[in-house]
Amino acid sequence: MKAAPFAYVRPATLDDVLAELAGGDGKVLAGGQSLVPVLAMRLGRPGTLVDITAVPALASATVEKDGYRVGAAVRQRAVEHDPAARAVPLIGMAMPFVGHRELRSRGTVCGSLAHADPAAELPAVACCLDARVELAGPAGRRTVPATEFVTGAMSTAAGPEDLVVSVTFPAAAAGEGYGFAEIARRHGDFALAGVVTRVRVGPGGAVTDARLTGFGVSDRPVTRDVTGLFDAGETEHDLRPATAALAEEVVDTGGDTHGSTGYRRRLFGVLAARELSRGLRRARDRRETA
Numbered sequence: 001m002k003a004a005p006f007a008y009v010r011p012a013t014l015d016d017v018l019a020e021l022a023g024g025d026g027k028v029l030a031g032g033q034s035l036v037p038v039l040a041m042r043l044g045r046p047g048t049l050v051d052i053t054a055v056p057a058l059a060s061a062t063v064e065k066d067g068y069r070v071g072a073a074v075r076q077r078a079v080e081h082d083p084a085a086r087a088v089p090l091i092g093m094a095m096p097f098v099g100h101r102e103l104r105s106r107g108t109v110c111g112s113l114a115h116a117d118p119a120a121e122l123p124a125v126a127c128c129l130d131a132r133v134e135l136a137g138p139a140g141r142r143t144v145p146a147t148e149f150v151t152g153a154m155s156t157a158a159g160p161e162d163l164v165v166s167v168t169f170p171a172a173a174a175g176e177g178y179g180f181a182e183i184a185r186r187h188g189d190f191a192l193a194g195v196v197t198r199v200r201v202g203p204g205g206a207v208t209d210a211r212l213t214g215f216g217v218s219d220r221p222v223t224r225d226v227t228g229l230f231d232a233g234e235t236e237h238d239l240r241p242a243t244a245a246l247a248e249e250v251v252d253t254g255g256d257t258h259g260s261t262g263y264r265r266r267l268f269g270v271l272a273a274r275e276l277s278r279g280l281r282r283a284r285d286r287r288e289t290a
């Protein structure tokens with residue numbers, strides 16, 4: 001099937017992008033890796049595609065005082081190769097799982113957030129780290145925590161006239177360790193179930209804070225404070241009963257031909273215990289280094 005007719009514009013300034021989006025009939029075109037298939041299947045019929053890749057203000061990724069800020073036109077592959085992105089270890093851990101290299105060479109980090117696929121890796125990383133999403137629209141600029149930005153499957157706090165301008169991921173601190181894992185049918189496919197973890201330890205090595213985000217298991221990334229899970233112990237084995245119980249609550253996606261709800265719960269429970277335990281080990285290793 002071919003896309004329905006649309007106009008195409010490529011403004012050079014942020015103000016012109018917002019002017020083109022005003023009225024709500026325009027759609028942002030970033031990497032096109034999700035939008036173009038949507039158009040081709042006629043699941044969307046925007047009047048105008050507003051290509052944002054010519055706006056210099058959206059084209060850079062930089063380390064700033066509150067973290068690593070990625071502009072809306074920055075490709076996933078550019079971030080994957082950016083030495084500055086090492087400030088956020090989870091980006092490097094997750095990025096190889098975002099589709100295939102060819103898709104990442106066009107797809108953007110902010111486009112992945114805006115698309116809000118429940119099984120996507122980057123929204124889950126953003127939620128686990130409490131990243132901040134900067135929006136611009138008719139009401140001006142505002143910043144929304146990632147956990148509030150994603151409101152459901154393919155649904156976000158951005159209105160039809162809003163542009164995601166950037167996302168800022170907090171940089172890793174000393175005493176923080178991370179875990180990332182997903183199970184997919186083939187490498188590069190969306191996850192059947194995945195987890196992202198961030199564990200913090202104090203100077204003595206005890207867990208002070210632990211956070212976990214599950215993806216592919218509900219209609220959006222599901223984030224929980226899981227510090228209390230370590231009360232039962234620190235190894236993957238110790239954590240398993242609690243993560244199995246957590247899976248019952250967190251995994252609410254229906255079964256499909258690739259896996260039942262019960263199968264996804266078992267995957268989630270195993271991955272969560274493993275990646276929390278790994279996150280703790282890495283946090284202890286990094287107590288002095290960040």
Ligand SMILES: Cc1cc2nc3c(=O)[nH]c(=O)nc-3n(C[C@@H](O)[C@H](O)[C@H](O)COP(=O)(O)OP(=O)(O)OC[C@H]3O[C@@H](n4cnc5c(N)ncnc54)[C@H](O)[C@@H]3O)c2cc1C
Nearest residue numbers: 028030031032033034035099107108111112114120164189
């Ligand atoms: C075969 C295949 C496999 C894939 N596998 C994975 C995978 O395993 N994991 C994964 O995470 N993704 C996967 N993807 C999707 C990924 O490749 C896309 O890059 C990503 O979802 C969207 O990024 P994009 O920059 O291409 O956005 P686009 O396709 O340009 O846009 C996607 C949506 O977001 C909106 N949008 C984009 N940028 C903005 C912005 N700045 N402000 C407001 N709205 C915006 C668009 O209007 C559109 O609605 C896959 C895609 C394909 C085709």
